Amino acid sequence: MVSSKPKWDVLIAGGRVIDPKNAVDTQLDIAISEGSIASVGTGLSRSNADSVIEADGMLVVPGLIDLHTHIYHKATAYGVDPEPIARRSGVVTMVDAGSAGAGNFAGLRDFIFARSPLRLLAYVNISYPGIFAFDRDFVVGEAAVRELLSVDHCVAAVQENIDLVVGVKVRLGANTSGDLGLLALDRAIEAAERVGLPVMAHIGKPPPTYAEILARLRPGDILTHCFRPAPNAPVDTRGDVLPALIEARARGVLFDIGHGMGAFGFKSAESAISHGFLPDIISSDVHALCVDGPAFDLLHTMSKLMHCGVALADAIAMATHHPATAMGRPDLGHITIGGPADLTLLKLVNVPLRFVDVLGQERIGSSRLSPCGAFAAGQYIESEIRDFESL
Structure with a gap:
């Protein structure tokens, strides 16, 4: 029958x-x-x-991909529960951007990823404890302590979790890497080269400068917080895009929004976009300190970029195909x-x-x-x- x-x-x-x-x-x-x-x-x-x-x-x-989130919920002060964020933003794949380092990645894997119906992936922080002290009142930079920047431990953590890991994260700036910024970046790149994955580099207030960071990044590496306000904005005082950005894009460096609580300025975005310099990737950098504004989530961030001049189809590409390509996940980001x-x-x-x-x-x-x-x-x-x- x-x-x-x-x-x-x-x-x-x-x-x-x-x-x-x-x-x-x-x-x-x-x-x-x-x-x-x-x-x-x-x-x-x-x-x-x-x-x-x-x-x-x-x-x-295609299922939306938020390439920059912080979802180590309850284990870090700024981590958010991924599922309510996904329900309100239509996100299918969330990527934790370095909340955990080698010392605590197992908890992120077992207590968050293993219990979620979502597709969850991660960057491993080059700093052994990950982002361990981040609140509105203080920041203790995890990349400012030389002894925590262990290439060997980072590589081991990536290799043990290769099914979940898409790259190595490093946070650079006065509050996060102090005077060790370029050393932290060099160690992140060394770890990434050993495992064949890209680096995602956070840019904050100098040091180091925008140009110094971009000069070290390789094709396929990602500069997140690309439209942050001054200091370390992507445009000069006249609103012109810095030559360092144009040169880096020409050799294959990728630029990600990573909105968050301190990394998206209208002046930077509008100036760069009006000069034809669009981001490659739109991400929210959603965490406990920006989930109720100004970033909220990926859809709100996409809508904001569309208001700044990004076309609808381009905004969708920047939250689907482009981040999938950046992660080396050709199975994601399209309808086939x-x-x-x-x-x-x-x-x-x-x-x-x-x-x-x-x-x-x-x-x-x-x-x-x-x-x-x-x-x-x-x-x-x-x-x-x-x-x-x-x-």
């Missing part, structure tokens, strides 16, 4: 599919079966699916038959919205991206819509 069981678990019908990697921007149906993309096309039969999501009026995009069913459903809502940067500067936007649901390897993640209109 022929089975009448539907061949698809879910059919997402009639959404506007934007898939930058595959150069798709059109209305399509997407079928999911056993955690993978089973079919993509028009007029797919609803009767072949156990359930149907009517996506007319929605954007259907046979690939993982990582999908985010969104609406572009036309509504007045007050955007605020880390200096308190304001802009009034006219639209925002709002979540409608997501799938992580075919597992549905319900959305929680947060009202930002009164902010």
Whole structure:
């Protein structure tokens, strides 16, 4: 007897599919079966699916990737619970950016990653304890102590967790690396070279300078907080993009937003974008000190960058295909038959919205991206819509 069981678990019908990697921007149906993309096309039969999501009026995009988060929840003072953030931002993959070092990465793996339905990945901090003392009232820089910058321990931690690790993180700046900034960067690069992964370098207030950091970064390395305000802004006093950024991009260095509580200024962003220097990646740097503003989450940060002049399709690429490529994960960041069913459903809502940067500067936007649901390897993640209109 022929089975009448539907061949698809879910059919997402009639959404506007934007898939930058595959150069798709059109209305399509997407079928999911056993955690993978089973079919993509028009007029797919609803009767072949156990359930149907009517996506007319929605954007259907590859599962959003937030490349810079801090989700070592309860083990660090600034870590946030990843799942509520994912539900309100449509994020499927969250990458912890160096909360843990070799000394405590096992806890991040066992107590956070192993218990989550999300796709969680991480950068290992070059400093042995990771980011251990970060609050509104004080910062003790983990990269300012020479003895904590152990290349051997970092390499061992990466090798023991290679299925979860996408690179090596180093935080550079007066409050985080003190006078050891370039040494910390050199050690992070040495560790990354030994394991064949990129470095993500945080830039804060000098020392070191923007140019000094970029001069050491290799093709594929990531400069996060790229549109931070002065000092160490990406533009000079006239608003021109620093030559060091243009030279670094030409040799393959990547630039990530990493908004956070202190690393996104409208003046920097608007000047750089108006000169044609767009970020490669949009990330939130969400943590306990910015989750209620000014960064909030990835969707809010994407909406903010769109207000600054980034086109919708480009913003989606900067939160899907581009971070997937930066992590060396070609399986992620696109919608391809046979690939993982990582999908985010969104609406572009036309509504007045007050955007605020880390200096308190304001802009009034006219639209925002709002979540409608997501799938992580075919597992549905319900959305929680947060009202930002009164902010």
